[in-house]
Structure formats: structure tokens, C-alpha cells
Amino acid sequence: MNRILFILCFCFNLLTAQQTDIVDFKKVESVLLFNQMKVDSTVFNSYEVKFDILKQTDSIYLDAINMKFLNVALDKNAVKYKNDGSKLIIYNNFEASNSYTLDFLFFASPKKAIYFIGWDDNSRNQIWTQGQGKYTSHWLPSIDDMNDKIEFDISCVAPKGYQVISNGKMVSKRETPTYDLWQFDMEKPMSSYLVALVIGKYNKIVKHSKSGIPLEMYYYPEDHSKFEPTYRYTKQMFDFLEEEIGVPFPWQNYKQVPVKDFLYAGMENTSTTIFADSFVIDSIAFVDKNYVNVNAHELAHQWFGDLVTETSGTHHWLQEGFATYYALLAERDIFGEDYYYWRLYEYAQELLEQDEAGGSTSLLNPKSSSTTFYKKGAWVLHMLREKVGNDAFKKGVKNYLKKYQLKNVETDDFIKEVEKASGVDLSEFVKDWLVSSELHFNEMEGFFYLTSIIYKGFLQLDCDVSKESCFDFLKSTDNQYLKSETVRRLKGKLPKDILNFAKDLKVRQVVAKSMTEIPIEFKDEYESFLNDKSFITIEAALFNLWQNFPQDRQKYLDKTKYIQGFNDKNVRILWLTLALLTEDYRSENKKAYFNELTNYTSPKYGFEVRQNAFQYLYQIQACKEECKENLKQATNHHNWRFKKFAKELLKAN
Numbered sequence: 001m002n003r004i005l006f007i008l009c010f011c012f013n014l015l016t017a018q019q020t021d022i023v024d025f026k027k028v029e030s031v032l033l034f035n036q037m038k039v040d041s042t043v044f045n046s047y048e049v050k051f052d053i054l055k056q057t058d059s060i061y062l063d064a065i066n067m068k069f070l071n072v073a074l075d076k077n078a079v080k081y082k083n084d085g086s087k088l089i090i091y092n093n094f095e096a097s098n099s100y101t102l103d104f105l106f107f108a109s110p111k112k113a114i115y116f117i118g119w120d121d122n123s124r125n126q127i128w129t130q131g132q133g134k135y136t137s138h139w140l141p142s143i144d145d146m147n148d149k150i151e152f153d154i155s156c157v158a159p160k161g162y163q164v165i166s167n168g169k170m171v172s173k174r175e176t177p178t179y180d181l182w183q184f185d186m187e188k189p190m191s192s193y194l195v196a197l198v199i200g201k202y203n204k205i206v207k208h209s210k211s212g213i214p215l216e217m218y219y220y221p222e223d224h225s226k227f228e229p230t231y232r233y234t235k236q237m238f239d240f241l242e243e244e245i246g247v248p249f250p251w252q253n254y255k256q257v258p259v260k261d262f263l264y265a266g267m268e269n270t271s272t273t274i275f276a277d278s279f280v281i282d283s284i285a286f287v288d289k290n291y292v293n294v295n296a297h298e299l300a301h302q303w304f305g306d307l308v309t310e311t312s313g314t315h316h317w318l319q320e321g322f323a324t325y326y327a328l329l330a331e332r333d334i335f336g337e338d339y340y341y342w343r344l345y346e347y348a349q350e351l352l353e354q355d356e357a358g359g360s361t362s363l364l365n366p367k368s369s370s371t372t373f374y375k376k377g378a379w380v381l382h383m384l385r386e387k388v389g390n391d392a393f394k395k396g397v398k399n400y401l402k403k404y405q406l407k408n409v410e411t412d413d414f415i416k417e418v419e420k421a422s423g424v425d426l427s428e429f430v431k432d433w434l435v436s437s438e439l440h441f442n443e444m445e446g447f448f449y450l451t452s453i454i455y456k457g458f459l460q461l462d463c464d465v466s467k468e469s470c471f472d473f474l475k476s477t478d479n480q481y482l483k484s485e486t487v488r489r490l491k492g493k494l495p496k497d498i499l500n501f502a503k504d505l506k507v508r509q510v511v512a513k514s515m516t517e518i519p520i521e522f523k524d525e526y527e528s529f530l531n532d533k534s535f536i537t538i539e540a541a542l543f544n545l546w547q548n549f550p551q552d553r554q555k556y557l558d559k560t561k562y563i564q565g566f567n568d569k570n571v572r573i574l575w576l577t578l579a580l581l582t583e584d585y586r587s588e589n590k591k592a593y594f595n596e597l598t599n600y601t602s603p604k605y606g607f608e609v610r611q612n613a614f615q616y617l618y619q620i621q622a623c624k625e626e627c628k629e630n631l632k633q634a635t636n637h638h639n640w641r642f643k644k645f646a647k648e649l650l651k652a653n
């Protein structure tokens with residue numbers, strides 16, 4: 001009995017002992033060879049890690065999933081090691097306060113965290129990584145635990161003609177006739193999930209922040225004309241955030257790289273943000289689908305997430321809540337106060353919806369939804385600032401970042417600094433806003449009542465009860481966000497002269513979308529939506545006009561035949577579908593239209609294009625052999641959202 005208890009206790013101790021208490025990994029230098037560009041190539045990569053022992057131990061480990069090792073040496077001598085498939089364990093009599101160097105060659109065959117795009121089908125060739133949620137240890141021996149920060153200096157051998165981008169500063173590029181060796185240098189440590197690597201064909205433009213930090217903005221060589229709208233406001237936001245946060249940008253440079261078929265909107269790898277190439281846009285797309293918010297969000301993470309990192313998921317809001325809040329501040333600097341209030345209002349509505357569905361949780365619950373971490377997190381910071389005042393808030397944030405830079409943090413660390421800076425006891429605030437799972441919606445709404453007369457009027461409207469009061473509100477306000485929302489709430493029951501006081505592009509867009517039945521006396525005006533500089537408006541208008549006025553279908557199709565729309569080809573794919581459905585429209589081209597639409601389902605295209613094409617082809621029951629083949633292939637896609645979509649579509653048909 002006792003013995004069993006003893007064994008249980010012993011095991012428990014082993015499980016809870018943190019390696020971070022025993023060893024401090026300092027610096028990794030690794031040379032990665034991508035000269036064969038295949039996941040299963042048998043090229044060995046070299047690796048060296050330096051570490052300090054904090055407590056005497058007989059073994060240490062690196063996380064290394066499904067790898068093979070050769071020439072493992074500790075301080076240049078062969079050493080006993082074990083590869084258990086998920087860890088490389090090194091056995092030695094490690095003495096406290098001693099430093100060691102471990103060298104080896106390794107071969108990885110990663111199933112995730114690094115993605116090889118387009119190497120099979122000769123479309124756009126890229127390699128890119130995603131560490132958060134996937135573990136860098138699939139492709140690079142590292143430490144899955146966020147609490148060990150290491151300086152990673154990545155070098156990479158890649159074929160000529162490709163650009164290599166990794167964390168830190170590119171310090172040298174050595175060329176041979178067929179390959180280049182790219183060397184990067186970091187000066188400061190980071191958690192392993194923030195290590196990044198991109199290989200692809202890119203051009204770049206470099207600007208400098210007010211403080212002199214190089215801002216490297218990458219784009220595909222053919223996308224030069226999209227550079228300006230894509231990266232619009234980048235420098236302004238960078239300068240704004242450095243000033244607002246009050247702590248200089250912590251890394252040597254800031255790089256932003258679009259990639260194909262990315263898993264998320266963007267990822268804030270240290271000094272190297274990777275983002276979805278669907279955000280690479282032209283000026284018209286900018287109106288509806290720009291990169292500004294994602295740009296600001298990932299940039300804010302360079303401080304909140306990368307410089308100070310949560311100790312565990314319990315404190316995840318210290319990353320996502322902060323990035324969401326500071327992105328809003330950066331956007332307020334560009335788009336103004338109305339925009340800021342509107343986004344806060346939208347976040348509050350989303351939180352209310354979640355609350356009504358029974359989904360409210362404490363902000364400190366590691367299982368909270370993204371809505372809670374991001375949007376409630378942002379609201380908490382907004383309310384905290386209201387409570388303690390601008391100066392104390394900014395001072396608290398600044399001291400918090402300075403005190404814990406390059407370390408890991410918990411909620412208390414932040415709260416204490418704000419308390420110190422403000423002299424305000426925040427225990428009640430913490431209880432209500434952070435610990436409690438209750439959503440304090442009345443206080444959130446109360447903020448609008450207190451600070452804005454327009455919102456006070458807006459919040460009292462009920463368009464179902466009184467259309468007239470909503471019409472009056474529309475006529476009386478200049479706030480385009482509240483106008484749009486009011487039009488939305490009128491659900492198509494719009495006054496005849498609506499366009500006289502709905503001149504803004506975004507308000508017109510809501511009119512175009514909500515008027516699915518177009519009164520004949522409104523036809524001429526509605527047709528003008530086809531000229532709007534918004535791909536969402538054009539898409540909605542084309543569809544509604546085509547539906548409402550069959551006799552004019554040819555005219556509408558002719559007018560829009562050259563428009564592609566967003567990167568997901570929203571207008572073009574709708575157009576092809578309608579052209580196929582319109583009986584007497586250019587019969588000689590039907591085959592070509594069908595082929596083009598089917599072709600958009602192929603892996604050559606980004607998953608957003610493919611998803612649109614699949615959807616329309618299924619709707620008109622025209623997903624034939626090639627389309628079906630592509631759909632089957634899509635059920636193995638690395639992007640889980642697209643994969644799920646493909647599986648569900650296949651199952652439903």
C-alpha cells in the first residue's frame with residue numbers, strides 16, 4: 001500500500017517537474033537544407049544548441065517529433081542519447097551552473113507546422129511555417145513549452161531564384177551556381193512557436209519607421225500594382241504603435257510576407273509576420289477587404305505575445321486581447337473616432353450574442369472562445385483605461401513591458417503595474433471583468449450612452465416598431481456605420497429616396513444587399529450599383545438585377561464581363577455561373593465558361609477561389625468528373641476549414 005503510494009507520488013513529481021527549472025536553452029544555430037524541395041528528401045540539417053544547467057540533472061531533452069539523428073555530440077564528444085519519436089533525450093552528468101554545447105545532424109519528415117505548397121503541381125512554389133498551435137518541433141528541434149525563450153539563428157540553403165525569410169536580420173547570402181545559403185541572426189530570445197521560415201518567389205520594398213526600424217514588405221513579383229493598397233498605412237501604424245505603447249519596437253526589423261493557402265489571417269512570428277495572400281489587394285478591394293486590421297493586430301503582437309509571452313493559456317488574453325485592442329487604436333488613428341466606437345459596438349454585440357447562447361466564460365478560462373479572448377479582452381482594456389485614465393494606463397503598460405521583456409507573464413503581472421501607476425485598487429475590476437464569467441453588457445452599453453449623443457439616439461431605435469423613426473435617424477446622421485446598420489435593420493423596407501441620403505459607398509452596399517426585391521421604379525437607380533467601386537456591391541447588384549429583371553440579363557452580363565472581384569474571384573465566379581444559366585447568352589462560349597469555372601476548383605488556385613467555384617458548381621449541379629476529382633483531393637487539404645468544407649460538400653451530394 002505504502003509502496004504503491006510512494007510510486008504514485010514519485011511519478012507525479014516527475015510529471016510536474018518543469019524542464020525550465022533545470023535547464024535554460026540559450027542559443028540555437030541551425031542550417032536547414034532545402035535543395036531538394038521535398039518533404040521526404042534524406043538531407044540532414046545541422047544543429048547546435050548552447051545551454052546552461054540550473055539544477056544538477058542526469059538528462060535533458062529537446063522536443064523533436066519524428067526525426068532521425070546522427071553525430072550527436074556534447075561539447076564535441078560522443079554522448080549517450082535516446083530518440084523516443086517525440087524527444088531527443090541526452091544523458092550526461094550535467095552539473096549546475098555549467099554551460100554546454102550540443103551538436104548533431106537531424107533529418108525531419110514533418111506532417112505539420114511546415115507546409116510545402118505547389119511543389120507537386122508546378123503552381124506557385126512556396127515553403128512556409130506555422131508554429132502556434134502546431135509545434136515547431138515537427139520540423140526543427142526546439143522546446144514546445146513557451147516558457148523557455150531561445151535565440152534562434154536560422155540559416156537555410158535554397159535553390160537560386162527563391163527568397164528566404166526568417167526571424168531577425170539577414171546577415172549574409174552566399175551564392176553557388178545552383179544554391180544560395182541565407183544566414184539570419186536574432187539578437188534576442190523567443191518562444192519556439194514564434195520561429196518562422198518562408199521560401200518563395202518575392203520582391204520586396206523596404207521603408208523605415210520614424211525610429212529607423214527597416215519595414216520589409218514582401219509581395220509576389222506580378223503584384224507590384226497591389227503593393228500600395230495592400231500595405232497602405234503600414235508605416236503610419238508602426239509609428240503610431242511605437243509612440244502609443246511607449247516601448248521601442250523590440251526586434252532588428254519588421255518583415256511581412258504573404259503566402260498561399262495560409263491557415264489563418266496572419267501570424268505574428270518574431271519580427272516576421274506571415275499572412276494570407278488573399279489580403280494582397282487592389283484599390284477597389286481595399287474598400288471591403290483590406291489588410292489594415294490584420295496588419296495592426298500582428299504588429300501589436302510583436303510586443304504583446306513576442307516580447308512578453310503568456311506562461312499558459314490561462315493568460316491568453318494578454319496576447320489576443322491586447323493585439324485586438326491596440327489594432328483598434330491604430331485604426332482609430334487612421335479611420336477616426338466613429339470607426340473606433342463602431343467596432344467596439346460590434347464587438348459588444350458579438351459578445352452579447354455569445355452570452356445569450358450561453359457561451360460566456362471567464363477571460364481567464366483557457367478554453368474560452370476566440371470571441372472572448374479577442375473581443376472581451378479588447379473591451380476589458382478599453383474599460384480599464386476609462387477607469388484609471390490615459391496617463392496611468394499608458395504608464396502601467398510601459399512598465400509592464402519593460403519589467404517583463406523577453407520573459408513570460410501572467411495577468412497579475414500586468415494588473416499590478418497598472419495599480420502601481422494609477423494608485424487604484426483593481427481587485428473589484430479584476431473580479432468583475434476577468435474572473436467572472438458574467439458579461440457586463442449594461443456597463444458596455446452604458447459607455448455609449450455616456451459618451452455619445454448619436455449612439456444614445458441610435459440605441460433607442462427599433463425599426464420593427466417604427467420605420468419612420470429609423471428613416472428620420474438615417475436623414476439626421478452623418479455616421480456611415482450607424483447609417484449602414486440602420487439600413488440593415490430596415491430589412492429592405494427602404495424609403496424611395498434612400499439613395500439621396502445614403503451616398504457613402506458602404507451605406508450603398510447595404511442598400512444593394514438588402515434590396516433583394518427591386519421595385520420597378522427603383523430599377524434605374526439600382527443599376528447604378530454596378531458602377532460602384534466595391535466588389536461586394538457589384539456581386540450583390542449583379543445577382544439581384546439578374547434575378548429581378550430577366551429581360552435585361554444580357555445587358556448586366558455584358559456590363560460586368562471583365563470584372564474579377566477579390567482574390568477569391570467572387571464576381572467572376574458568379575458571372576460565369578449566371579452566364580451558364582442564361583439561356584440565350586453567347587451560346588458559342590458556354591463550353592469555355594464551364595471549363596473556366598471547373599478549372600477554378602483545381603489546386604493551382606488558392607482555397608478561397610476553389611471554395612467559391614465548388615459552391616456554385618454544386619448549386620447548378622454542374623460539378624462533373626474533374627470538379628469531383630478536385631473536391632476529393634481537397635478533403636486532404638492542410639487548411640482544416642477548407643478540408644471540412646470539402647468533406648461536408650462531398651457528403652451532402
Ligand SMILES: [Zn+2]
Pocket residue numbers: 297301319320323
Ligand atoms: Zn492574434
